Amino acid sequence: MNTEVEEIKSRVDIVELIQGYIRLERSGINWRACCPFHAEKTPSFFVSPTRQTWHCFGGCAEGGDIFSFVQKIEGVDFREALETLAKRAGVDLRREDPGIRSEKTRLLLLCDEAAKYFAAALAYYPVVGVYLTGRGVLPETIKEFRIGYAPDGWRNLLGALAKKRFRPEEIEKAGLAIRSEKGFYDRFRNRVMFPVADASGRIVGFGGRIFDAVVTEAGKGAAKGSGVSGGQGDAGAKYINSPQSLIYDKSHILYAFDKAKKNILKENACVIVEGYMDAIMSHQAGVTHTIAVSGTALTAPQVHMIRRLADTLISSFDADRAGQLATKRSLDIAAGADFNRRVAVIPEGGGKDPADVVLRSPAEWVDIVKNAKPVVDFFLERALRTHDKKTPSGKKEIAREVLGEVRHLTNDIERAHWVQALARELEVDEGAIRGELAKIADGRDVPDEDIVVPAARSRRLLLEERILGLLLLHPEKRDYAKDFFAGFDGTFFSDVTHQAVFTMIMSSADEKAEERAPEAFAKKDAFIKDLIFQTEVMLANLEEKERPRELEASLKFLVQEVLGEECGRLARDIAAAERAGDPGLQQLMERHRAVSQKRETLA
Numbered sequence: 001m002n003t004e005v006e007e008i009k010s011r012v013d014i015v016e017l018i019q020g021y022i023r024l025e026r027s028g029i030n031w032r033a034c035c036p037f038h039a040e041k042t043p044s045f046f047v048s049p050t051r052q053t054w055h056c057f058g059g060c061a062e063g064g065d066i067f068s069f070v071q072k073i074e075g076v077d078f079r080e081a082l083e084t085l086a087k088r089a090g091v092d093l094r095r096e097d098p099g100i101r102s103e104k105t106r107l108l109l110l111c112d113e114a115a116k117y118f119a120a121a122l123a124y125y126p127v128v129g130v131y132l133t134g135r136g137v138l139p140e141t142i143k144e145f146r147i148g149y150a151p152d153g154w155r156n157l158l159g160a161l162a163k164k165r166f167r168p169e170e171i172e173k174a175g176l177a178i179r180s181e182k183g184f185y186d187r188f189r190n191r192v193m194f195p196v197a198d199a200s201g202r203i204v205g206f207g208g209r210i211f212d213a214v215v216t217e218a219g220k221g222a223a224k225g226s227g228v229s230g231g232q233g234d235a236g237a238k239y240i241n242s243p244q245s246l247i248y249d250k251s252h253i254l255y256a257f258d259k260a261k262k263n264i265l266k267e268n269a270c271v272i273v274e275g276y277m278d279a280i281m282s283h284q285a286g287v288t289h290t291i292a293v294s295g296t297a298l299t300a301p302q303v304h305m306i307r308r309l310a311d312t313l314i315s316s317f318d319a320d321r322a323g324q325l326a327t328k329r330s331l332d333i334a335a336g337a338d339f340n341r342r343v344a345v346i347p348e349g350g351g352k353d354p355a356d357v358v359l360r361s362p363a364e365w366v367d368i369v370k371n372a373k374p375v376v377d378f379f380l381e382r383a384l385r386t387h388d389k390k391t392p393s394g395k396k397e398i399a400r401e402v403l404g405e406v407r408h409l410t411n412d413i414e415r416a417h418w419v420q421a422l423a424r425e426l427e428v429d430e431g432a433i434r435g436e437l438a439k440i441a442d443g444r445d446v447p448d449e450d451i452v453v454p455a456a457r458s459r460r461l462l463l464e465e466r467i468l469g470l471l472l473l474h475p476e477k478r479d480y481a482k483d484f485f486a487g488f489d490g491t492f493f494s495d496v497t498h499q500a501v502f503t504m505i506m507s508s509a510d511e512k513a514e515e516r517a518p519e520a521f522a523k524k525d526a527f528i529k530d531l532i533f534q535t536e537v538m539l540a541n542l543e544e545k546e547r548p549r550e551l552e553a554s555l556k557f558l559v560q561e562v563l564g565e566e567c568g569r570l571a572r573d574i575a576a577a578e579r580a581g582d583p584g585l586q587q588l589m590e591r592h593r594a595v596s597q598k599r600e601t602l603a
């Protein structure tokens, strides 16, 4: 096992691997990006090609190697990351005993077999193929998206999977069968089947659209009406989906994401549509950076999956339908992730959804996406159409709808632009619009809990880390630090780990030269390894001539910080002593003066 891991590590370059997921830019000897695992605006995610490691110096403060990166970004366990990377490296893993194959792997295999069964069934019922062709789906698209058919009947899939040695209990666990008093039966019956894959393309669930025509065994029947009766309450629903399962975590899955992710990265934009057919037809039309959310609004993890690949999010909106709350809610959530948001508007009478547009004209859909409007323009135009801007109540409604979008803009100039534009349009005072905007902005959405808010580290802790890192990289400066600290009394490292590392660095001052090398320390502790990495990154961002002075400056700042804290403490004690008429007041004031003076000498 260990040799396999080492073999894979030697063949996969971490920078190349991570570049397949997010955009990296050079930063000295390292590479950096905005962290894919937490929301941030300034890059604090670094990749070191020499160490073959990654690290987030922001909110997550996490790091690791190629395996931990794949585990985190794909949301898989170690074994799965190992398999993915082995494939990439061309390393053969020793075969696992099928008996101990993890339950998850087994369910994935089951879903894949089910998809094969549904795809094969499609060939037996030509009328379903005729239906798909009628909706404009090409044979190669059917194959690419593995569209299938679940025949009418209670035990078709159960029977087919039994032949592959899957037990009914497993089929139920994968969400494909339902248990009743009389036994197990197929969840999907008489439905066009859309396999749903995870980010790496493994099938984890299904969506099934009711097939309107009653299909006879001969595949000839085409009478209208549902061919299903009884059983589940949702049997007649237009769409049913696999339930949440061990392998299907709905909040982390986006339909067609596996096929779209490379193109999303390339286009630096992601098109979001609402249904399976919309996504499939959009891909067929050549808009291959399309994914679908089905019916529900985007979840925070889903937003994250997209955000780390692209800056722009394009939602399709249909001008005819009023509601579309899911799309609206998705746009709001996306605003929280600082997306550049656009709306692809399907013109009035242009059809219900993207699938209709593509059926009529693929080129038209390409154009609609290309001409997607910035979200505020879209809402202003729409508000002006639906409300009368001459009446006071109309003005109020228009302002409310548009400002609801303007408040999400992070750029002040953009906000000012819209305040002016709206004031002009509604013929009201700019101040009034600004007042309304302030009111709306106060009621800001609370941030999604899944987005990590970086914990603020104190300036003192940051300085402590910087000094330790510099001493690790430049052991020759240890004497300087020792002499510097000798001029002051007190403790300079507020964190116990920091103090321990400092003691270790200083006590090894007399050891042999080769042990002074940073690598020697690096082996001892992951914390030290991170510190060295972080310091290298920091130094790479500095001008050559600034580097030597960095330690001296940091030491001075740290002592100033420590003395400043002491001054603050003394000032509070003095105030308390004054109120209480404490006789110790004089002594406190003298101490305060002494510390202040010392602080000034450093300035």
Ligand SMILES: [Zn+2]
Binding pocket: 035, 036, 037, 038, 045, 056, 057, 058, 059, 060, 061
């Ligand atoms: Zn992070």
